[in-house]
Amino acid sequence: MGEIILQVDNLSASYRKTTVLNNVNFKIRKGSLTGIIGPNGAGKSTLLKTILNLHPALTGSVRFFNQPFQQAKKRIGYVPQRGSVDWDFPTDALDVVTMGLYGKIGWLKRPNRKHKQLAYEALEKMGMADYANRQISQLSGGQQQRVFLARALVQDADFYFMDEPLAGVDAATERAIMNILKELKANGKTVMVVHHDLQTVEDYFDHVLLLNKTLLCHGRTEEIFTKENIAKTYGGNMRWMGENREYAVHSVE
Amino acid sequence: MLSILWNSNTGWVLLSTMTLGIAAGAIGCMAYWKRQNLMSDVLSHAALPGVVIAFLLLGEKNLLVLIIGAAISALVGAFFIQWITTSSRISEDSAMGMILAVFYGMGIMLLTIANRSAGGNQSGLDSFIFGQAAAMVRSDVVTMLILAVLVLLIVFIGFKEWKIYLFDQQFAKGLGLSIQSMSTLYTVVLVTTIVIGIQAVGVILMAALLIIPAVSARYWTQSFQMMIMLSALFGGLSGVSGTLISTMGNGLPTGPFIVVVGAGFFMVSLIFGKEKGLLINYIQYKFQQKKQMEVLKQEGGRL
Numbered sequence: 056m057g058e059i060i061l062q063v064d065n066l067s068a069s070y071r072k073t074t075v076l077n078n079v080n081f082k083i084r085k086g087s088l089t090g091i092i093g094p095n096g097a098g099k100s101t102l103l104k105t106i107l108n109l110h111p112a113l114t115g116s117v118r119f120f121n122q123p124f125q126q127a128k129k130r131i132g133y134v135p136q137r138g139s140v141d142w143d144f145p146t147d148a149l150d151v152v153t154m155g156l157y158g159k160i161g162w163l164k165r166p167n168r169k170h171k172q173l174a175y176e177a178l179e180k181m182g183m184a185d186y187a188n189r190q191i192s193q194l195s196g197g198q199q200q201r202v203f204l205a206r207a208l209v210q211d212a213d214f215y216f217m218d219e220p221l222a223g224v225d226a227a228t229e230r231a232i233m234n235i236l237k238e239l240k241a242n243g244k245t246v247m248v249v250h251h252d253l254q255t256v257e258d259y260f261d262h263v264l265l266l267n268k269t270l271l272c273h274g275r276t277e278e279i280f281t282k283e284n285i286a287k288t289y290g291g292n293m294r295w296m297g298e299n300r301e302y303a304v305h306s307v308e
Numbered sequence: 309m310l311s312i313l314w315n316s317n318t319g320w321v322l323l324s325t326m327t328l329g330i331a332a333g334a335i336g337c338m339a340y341w342k343r344q345n346l347m348s349d350v351l352s353h354a355a356l357p358g359v360v361i362a363f364l365l366l367g368e369k370n371l372l373v374l375i376i377g378a379a380i381s382a383l384v385g386a387f388f389i390q391w392i393t394t395s396s397r398i399s400e401d402s403a404m405g406m407i408l409a410v411f412y413g414m415g416i417m418l419l420t421i422a423n424r425s426a427g428g429n430q431s432g433l434d435s436f437i438f439g440q441a442a443a444m445v446r447s448d449v450v451t452m453l454i455l456a457v458l459v460l461l462i463v464f465i466g467f468k469e470w471k472i473y474l475f476d477q478q479f480a481k482g483l484g485l486s487i488q489s490m491s492t493l494y495t496v497v498l499v500t501t502i503v504i505g506i507q508a509v510g511v512i513l514m515a516a517l518l519i520i521p522a523v524s525a526r527y528w529t530q531s532f533q534m535m536i537m538l539s540a541l542f543g544g545l546s547g548v549s550g551t552l553i554s555t556m557g558n559g560l561p562t563g564p565f566i567v568v569v570g571a572g573f574f575m576v577s578l579i580f581g582k583e584k585g586l587l588i589n590y591i592q593y594k595f596q597q598k599k600q601m602e603v604l605k606q607e608g609g610r611l
Contacts, residue, residue: 104478109478109482135476135479139478140475144475145529145531146475146532147531151475154472156467157469157472157485162469163465163468165467187443190530192530206479
């Protein structure tokens with residue numbers, strides 16, 4: 056197993072009055088593909104945002120590649136939730152992907168043909184080459200998600216954070232995205248993904264991080280992703296549906 | 309008509325309202341995508357007390373000083389809105405409604421005091437309410453031109469940065485762009501545009517020059533760059549035509565005419581605009597309907 060490239064110690068975060076993350080500690084090793092699993096409101100997105108300095112931390116420290124975030128941020132790629140931007144913004148898919156290169160292009164400089172070519176290749180990889188000049192408002196939800204992923208790919212980061220990339224996309228897009236994630240892993244990149252669908256966890260991720268306001272367990276999927284641990288994460292209100300490995304989750308009142 | 313144009317002062321005033329329109333059109337696009345159209349209206353109303361206080365302190369009308377007063381007062385208004393929103397349960401739109409009314413009311417109150425003071429009623433301060441471009445002297449025009457060109461330069465040089473800042477702030481932050489400095493720069497640029505416009509267009513209508521060209525441009529393009537250029541074009545044309553019309557009569561205010569011309573552009577865009585304009589929407593709907601009817605007819609024939 057690779058070296059430790061993310062170390063999170065005693066991390067807490069809050070929104071106004073409610074503490075949504077409480078004393079989270081974990082380490083991520085290079086080359087792992089980790090699913091962050093937990094019920095709604097468990098603080099999964101907040102965990103990503105706090106790690107990435109997009110949300111203020113109450114306490115704790117985060118170190119990437121044994122450096123603070125500011126020095127490591129060029130090696131980090133972030134794919135926000137699809138709903139976090141206004142898709143009516145007047146631009147096309149290629150232009151959005153080119154935004155992933157802005158850091159490399161340098162501030163106040165204009166992208167040139169070479170940058171456009173790189174962006175186009177990333178779209179091609181996501182099976183979106185035909186949509187390069189399509190208005191982003193005319194893309195379907197799955198296509199928008201692929202554009203976001205292509206934008207992260209051109210960044211050529213070492214460590215990717217993705218906030219529910221598989222939410223509300225069709226089967227073809229889900230497969231395309233998972234192929235890319237596995238390819239990233241094969242190339243020695245590290246990926247952390249907020250994930251919702253319990254049924255696919257074992258197929259998709261080699262590590263899981265079970266979260267509900269605080270970290271419940273974290274480790275290799277086959278060891279950690281057990282009936283007991285899931286029940287603990289989802290408030291004990293889980294019903295095991297038998298052999299066909301279906302889960303029913305009831306909200307805790 | 310031509311003799312008006314050749315009159316050198318009118319020429320300068322036209323140049324300045326055109327540049328103002330161009331700058332306001334460009335900045336208006338940013339306010340549009342930051343969803344802050346109403347905010348620009350509040351900021352322009354909130355500028356009035358600053359103008360009058362600057363005049364009372366100085367005792368004479370110097371546009372640069374009045375502009376600085378206006379900017380300070382607008383920024384104080386913006387600060388109050390932010391403070392009320394974050395530290396109380398009052399929502400942002402209520403805070404904006406309150407600040408707009410209170411600052412404007414204070415401005416009018418101070419204005420009546422200033423008008424009673426010695427030399428006050430000849431000051432032409434009233435022109436800051438509805439705008440009086442013709443009252444501008446050469447030095448006013450130069451001040452305005454320099455600031456407007458500066459604003460346009462900031463938009464042009466940082467075009468790529470503005471785009472990502474407006475489209476996806478979180479991602480921009482991840483790339484290392486400082487969102488805080490971009491927001492500060494945005495506020496500075498917006499307030500500058502508003503305060504240089506208040507003499508020509510007036511505090512009440514200045515926001516219209518920011519909002520109307522941007523929403524009109526939205527009907528013609530799907531590219532952010534094109535939207536800014538079109539919006540600047542609409543703003544510039546509104547500025548020039550509004551000023552020209554107002555110079556035809558004696559003492560006509562400029563602001564209302566500029567806004568009415570801008571509204572004309574908007575009506576045309578709304579109906580004929582190629583991106584979801586009313587007419588094209590209707591034609592596309594009818595076209596699709598006809599196609600569908602034919603398909604149904606053919607299927608019916610086969611059955």
